[in-house]
Amino acid sequence: MPECRTIFALSSGALPAAVAILRISGPSAKAAVEALSGRCPPPRQAALTTLRDPGSGDLLEAGLVLFFAAPASFTGEDVAELQVTGSRALVARLQSLLADMPDLRAAEPGEFARRALSAGKLDLTQAEGLAALVDAETEAERSQAMMAAGGTIRQSAEGWRDRLNRLRADLEASLDFGDAEEDVARELEQSVQTPVSDLRDDIDLVLSGAAAAQRLSRGFTVAIVGPPNAGKSTLLNTLSRTDAAIVSDRAGTTRDVIEVPMDIGGLPVTLIDTAGLRATDDPVEAEGVRRAAARAGGADLVIRLGESGTRFANELPVHAKCDVDEPPDDRLQVSARTGEGLDKLLSVIGDRLGALAPGPEPTVINERQHRHLAMCRDELHLAHGAGDPILAAEHLRRAADALGRLTGQLETDAMLDAVFSRFCIGK
Structure with a gap:
């Protein structure tokens, strides 16, 4: 770690933005605010302040300034925040001015939290x-x-x-x-x-x-499998509201695994379209079928359309063309074209995956x-x-x-x- 001095960094999102927040932490935080605005507001009181270049006196911005006196701050040190317009040019100018001040430097990744840990404000798990x-x-x-x-x-x-x-x-x-x-x-x-x-x-x-927590961290996978022309690609496109998969009446169109990230029931899900499961003499399509079976075998949930002849763990039988015909069994009926039954399908997927997610316990x-x-x-x-x-x-x-x-x-x-x-x- 570099020597302990006052640090600063942009603590808000990517620029440009409506508002940018520059955070300063360390013994010189108050002096830095005074150099830019001429005064520092009382602790925990926001003040609309004119910010100027300390050297030239150029007007920079009318920004909101907050000051938190040690030890009552996130890092346990004196902390100041400058809330300004999220302009790339303005933020770059302010960062340059802060870097030129005595005892100030740009923060390293995680350094504010590292100082909070050292001050006992939080532990490593927090x-x-x-x-x-x-x-x-x-x-x-x-x-x-x-x-x-x-x-x-x-x-x-x-x-x-x-x-x-x-x-x-x-x-x-x-x-x-x-x-x-x-x-x-x-x-x-x-x-x-x-x-x-x-x-x-x-x-x-x-x-x-822990296993459920780690599974949540890496996300869940839901594979759509079935024979050619069962409606797999259409269902993926409809559920994800994208055109990720090519849809065609010609059998064997999908030859590689297509993945689309989604949020289903508040859970991170990767929806997978696979090649139609069938015997084929085409070496390229055969490789696609092999990959489809491999990905489905490792998926958290498998949506099975039609009778593929291959069975997987955690299957959810679905008929995706109920607007065209009605299946003879009790499979969940949806229409990827009209949208019928899709809300029910998403609800069932969310429930099945939710059972694999961690509970409310720590x-x-x-x-x-x-x-x-x-x-x-x-x-x-x-x-x-x-x-x-x-x-x-x-x-x-x-x-x-x-x-x-x-x-x-x-x-x-x-x-x-x-x-x-x-x-x-x-x-």
Whole structure:
């Protein structure tokens, strides 16, 4: 990390925009505002202020200025925000002026959140939740990221840490004051093993939701399969409201996998159109059929149109041409041309995928969190099965260390650098 000075960055969206927000954090934040506007408003009071070039006196903008005095700010430092017109030229001029001021420099990716972590304003799981919230594209992603950013994982970790500390204290007391080896073993059995088992089970419950959270993070896949001319491409185009797939009466038109990202029921979904499943002597079409079967086999949900002769897990049988004919079975009937039944189809897809999504309970949201929490769980398991109280105490210490790495308290600077380098600049 560069030396600790006052940092600044554009914290709003891409330019041009109606409004741009420049964030400044550090001991010289107030002086920077005074240099640009001649005064700094009282803390937490917005002020409409004329901004000028400190050197030339040129008028730059009449902008809104906010100041947050340390420690009552996001980073725990003095923080100022300049809310100005989202002009590329104006923002570039302001950034150039800030860079020329003593003790100011442009922020690195995630540096504001890194400073908030150092100040104890949030832990690493909350910082990662904020980053996930910025990247969220669907309601389900937003909800999961918001729980992490709001501190649900942190609160759970603090509770686990308190329980661990009590267990370690009980175990150390038994080691210090046990009258005999038998007393120590008995104390370990009665006072430590059952609470260790309970704590391990509670952590296991949180880890059980990790697979669903990771699935949500990478998005769900829904493949449309069936024989040629079953209406697969028309259905994909209608559901996605695009012309991504070529529609033709000629069999074998789709020869490669076509993917379209969608939001269905607040879930991130990739809708996949595939080649018609049939035997063919055409090597190109045969490769398309092979790819279609492979993608459908790995999909979270398969919409099957017609009788393809191939069955997949998690199938949803659909007849996509109910405006032309009526199927003899109880398949869901829709018309990709008229729109009949499409709302019902989308609702069913959302329900089927929603059952695979994480519930409202807090869970880890990335591989780093999962790794450290699983390590804590494994150490608790070893502590529970240790016949030697000294070994049990060591496993409990390692479990506590794993929780410290989960929340960022014991992470190395190199690891924190790697985590925050993936954040956007200005966060």
